[in-house]
Amino acid sequence: MTAASELHFKSVNYTGQGKGPRLIVMGAVHGNETAGTKGITRVMEMLDKGELRILNGSVTFVPVANPLAYAKGERAGERNLNRNLFPNEHPQDFEDRIANWLCPLLAAHDVLLDLHSFNAQSQPFVMVGPRNNDGPLEPFKHEEEERALARILGVKRFVDGWLRTYGDGVQRRMRGSAELQTVLRYGVGTTEYMRTTGGYALTLECGQHADPQAPEVAYRAIMNTLAHLGLIDAPKPQPVPREEMEALSMVEVHDKLHDDDHFSRSWASFDRVKEGEEIGRRADGTPVTAPFDAIILFPDTGAKANNEWYYLARVNAAF
Incomplete structure (x- = not known):
């Protein structure tokens, strides 16, 4: 296997001639979660062949966000990339080096779609962010846009409350500790970091790791997002009806x-x-x-x- 020091990071951008939002789509934040990589590769092939065109705004694809974990076929390279995701002037591990490249890239965009998968057999679901608020933990002002995007991805199960609930657990464990804020940072992954930059973001769990339908879920979500944001010439996808939604907090x-x-x-x-x-x-x-x-x-x-x-x-x- 290639040494971590020899690996490079890759993103591919397609920019249309019209105005529009800047979307970033990522796969393989965890190296054994390849549905997103496969869905991204399929859409990029369509763009490269001229079967699909970006007319407005731009989309940046990161097919493999963590190349070390991907090469190993494991969740992490040296640690979980989707925790404590911040730039680091003194990187201590491979994931810190990814963060130093990835965080500025996220900040240069408006919307993130992060594609994952999971261990157990279950249906796909999307993790959404907080309600609009100006609180200290996760201030946010794009609730309406984020939840509208969640409803057109093609899944019917929605989960919110991650960072708030994680933060409650941290505060219980470390009440009065000077390290509280440091440990709270550990709950920040790709979507949480994206929201700190003023954008909005969704994590789509596309299905079980080996489910042959999971790459199809990823592909459909990318195409629906491109249409929803007006980046391609396609009808706007219809949101899942509220009576069919399973929303959990x-x-x-x-x-x-x-x-x-x-x-x-x-x-x-x-x-x-x-x-x-x-x-x-x-x-x-x-x-x-x-x-x-x-x-x-x-x-x-x-x-x-x-x-x-x-x-x-x-x-x-x-x-």
Whole structure:
């Protein structure tokens, strides 16, 4: 395998002659998540053959955001690129070097579509940002545009509340610690960083890693986004009807307290639990139960002590 020091970063830009937004589409932020790379490659081939034309604005494609992780076929190169994503004057690892290239590139655009996939068998979903606010954690002013884009990607499941819920967990763990802000930064990935630059952004989870339909989900989402933003000559895609949407808000994160804490069964994201139902057991045998009727998200059997173990979400009727 090529040494990390010999790898380079690649982006490809297509700019139309008319005015329009600047879109960036990324794949393989995690190296084993290739659906986005395949969808991007398909659209780039159409553009290069003249089968598709960018008429307004511009689109930049990053088929492989993390070339080291991609070469390894693993989630990370040296660490998770989608955490603590900030420029670093003194890069400590390969992902820091990616960030020094990627963060200015994100800041030069208006809209980000970041394409991912996941481990367990489940339906695709999109992660959206916060409501408009001027608070200290994640100030934002593009709620309407971001959620309108989410509804035309071609999926019916929507999840919000990531950074707020993650931040609540950090503050619980580190109440009074001088390191609080540093650790809060760890929750910032591609979409969160994009929002700090004044843009808006979505993470689309296209399906299970090996699902042959996942690249099709990525392709459809790219094409719908290009049409929705007016970059190509195509009809505007229709938003998914509200009665067909499944909108969820992350509300709680629960930590492992000991490495020997364990789940009582094999949970997958979007499994439903009833209030009082056992989710796991602490190392001393104490049961961990659901505090309310909820949906489990991102259960992590490999989590270490004092790290996120699983999240709980509720149905959000006001998406």
